[in-house]
Amino acid sequence: MNKENENLLVRKIEDGTVIDHIERGKGMKIYKLLNLKEETCILLTNVESKKLGRKDILKIANKELLQKDIDKIALIAPNATINIIKDWKVVEKRKATLPNILVNIVSCPNRNCVTRMEKDVSTKFIVEKREPVKLRCFYCERVFEKEDFEELFT
Amino acid sequence: MLFFQAILKLAGGVFISRDIISIRDMNKEEIEKIFELAEKIEKMIERVKILEIMKGKVLSLLFFEPSTRTKLSFETAMKKLGGETIGFESIESSSIAKGESLKDMIKVVEKYCDIIVIRHFAEGAARFAAEVSEKPLINAGDGGNQHPTQTLLDLYTMKKLKGDISNLNVTLFGDLKHGRVMRSLVYGLAMFNAKITLVSPPGLEMDKGIIEEVKEKFDVEIYSSNDVKEGIKNADVIYICRLQKERFSDAFEAEKMAKTYKVTPELLEYAKSDVILLHPLPKTNEIDLMIDFLPIAKYYQQVAYGVPIRMACICYVMENE
Numbered sequence: 001m002n003k004e005n006e007n008l009l010v011r012k013i014e015d016g017t018v019i020d021h022i023e024r025g026k027g028m029k030i031y032k033l034l035n036l037k038e039e040t041c042i043l044l045t046n047v048e049s050k051k052l053g054r055k056d057i058l059k060i061a062n063k064e065l066l067q068k069d070i071d072k073i074a075l076i077a078p079n080a081t082i083n084i085i086k087d088w089k090v091v092e093k094r095k096a097t098l099p100n101i102l103v104n105i106v107s108c109p110n111r112n113c114v115t116r117m118e119k120d121v122s123t124k125f126i127v128e129k130r131e132p133v134k135l136r137c138f139y140c141e142r143v144f145e146k147e148d149f150e151e152l153f154t
Numbered sequence: 155m156l157f158f159q160a161i162l163k164l165a166g167g168v169f170i171s172r173d174i175i176s177i178r179d180m181n182k183e184e185i186e187k188i189f190e191l192a193e194k195i196e197k198m199i200e201r202v203k204i205l206e207i208m209k210g211k212v213l214s215l216l217f218f219e220p221s222t223r224t225k226l227s228f229e230t231a232m233k234k235l236g237g238e239t240i241g242f243e244s245i246e247s248s249s250i251a252k253g254e255s256l257k258d259m260i261k262v263v264e265k266y267c268d269i270i271v272i273r274h275f276a277e278g279a280a281r282f283a284a285e286v287s288e289k290p291l292i293n294a295g296d297g298g299n300q301h302p303t304q305t306l307l308d309l310y311t312m313k314k315l316k317g318d319i320s321n322l323n324v325t326l327f328g329d330l331k332h333g334r335v336m337r338s339l340v341y342g343l344a345m346f347n348a349k350i351t352l353v354s355p356p357g358l359e360m361d362k363g364i365i366e367e368v369k370e371k372f373d374v375e376i377y378s379s380n381d382v383k384e385g386i387k388n389a390d391v392i393y394i395c396r397l398q399k400e401r402f403s404d405a406f407e408a409e410k411m412a413k414t415y416k417v418t419p420e421l422l423e424y425a426k427s428d429v430i431l432l433h434p435l436p437k438t439n440e441i442d443l444m445i446d447f448l449p450i451a452k453y454y455q456q457v458a459y460g461v462p463i464r465m466a467c468i469c470y471v472m473e474n475e
């Protein structure tokens with residue numbers, strides 16, 4: 001597809017957030033994990049990219065993401081950039097970076113973990129390795145990889 | 155222990171709260187301190203049957219999952235320290251069955267007692283309970299995760315019967331894939347720089363992630379093998395664990411493995427004459443019954459060491475109380 005046609009597809013938004021450089025095919029996962037039930041969204045997949053070859057882009061109208069959301073994105077799409085749009089313009093660019101400890105960001109993939117049974121407990125994960133990502137649950141002590149969390153958002 | 159305190163500790167910071175939750179948050183010095191305490195207690199108990207260290211103190215045993223042996227061991231330990239015990243075993247007898255949260259249960263029970271021992275089917279339950287509890291807490295098993303007092307008593311048994319753990323060749327034998335005992339033990343042995351050999355039927359090998367973690371953390375060599383004769387050849391200690399037939403896909407394979415990985419007098423011909431055999435119990439038929447009568451069978455002695463170790467653990471977590 002030529003540049004002009006692609007531009008027609010990639011509609012701009014007036015206010016909101018554009019999550020760019022999502023690994024190809026992971027856009028829907030990001031959409032699901034952000035739990036965007038009310039918002040107007042545009043999801044583009046298989047977009048040509050200099051950096052990634054092919055990538056996904058998710059545009060969310062009239063929404064600013066919370067730090068918690070950005071941490072989630074960092075886990076599933078470590079290369080993603082978050083563009084904050086105001087008046088059709090990018091006013092801020094942020095890189096999704098994984099913090100050292102994730103508190104109440106994602107649930108534990110281990111079904112037998114106490115965090116899946118007890119209501120009054122926030123999940124905590126300690127980042128033990130970054131490339132590839134390895135997180136240890138503070139409670140059940142199991143080590144998980146990115147893919148184990150992705151399965152939670154299918 | 156509160157989360158931030160645990161993080162502090164992970165980062166090598168100060169030790170604030172006294173709980174025993176996981177072998178993974180203990181270091182060699184702490185474990186040696188518990189061993190020293192246990193030895194002192196053993197000597198004291200020889201002279202006076204019941205001590206008075208925990209006189210007037212109450213220990214509560216919250217067993218959300220039945221484990222009669224562990225419960226009896228802790229009860230004996232507290233009683234020999236002069237303290238009292240309260241508690242329950244199995245979920246039916248607890249209010250959790252009626253939908254009460256673990257948090258509420260802990261908040262109530264801590265008002266009745268000075269120390270909590272918990273066994274729970276959920277992994278991480280002890281960590282969560284300790285976070286909630288103002289009283290010191292000991293994990294007596296949380297699902298497939300940890301059972302630290304078992305590991306402590308295993309290491310203590312080896313030290314008492316064979317001396318300095320760092321000089322020992324220890325072979326872990328059987329199903330190394332399932333169950334927390336072997337995983338925690340490999341961690342503890344590596345911490346003490348033992349030479350570790352893992353012998354298991356094909357398909358029941360120990361999880362690679364754990365081996366890598368332990369190798370990286372403690373800079374030890376770990377040998378793995380499916381060959382039983384080769385695997386026990388140099389062992390000072392053979393630690394055997396239960397081989398469940400259900401773990402194999404077909405009955406024929408199960409029979410074959412049960413035979414190959416059974417500890418028999420014939421197999422022990424290949425081992426050193428002064429080897430000792432340990433087992434976390436209960437055992438089924440992975441050890442030939444004849445062996446129970448041999449002096450190298452030390453698993454009943456190992457159970458006995460559980461009492462001074464748990465007495466030491468109680469004293470250790472209660473030190474600042």
Ligand SMILES: [Zn+2]
Pocket residue numbers: 108109110113114115137138139140141142278
């Ligand atoms: Zn967990």
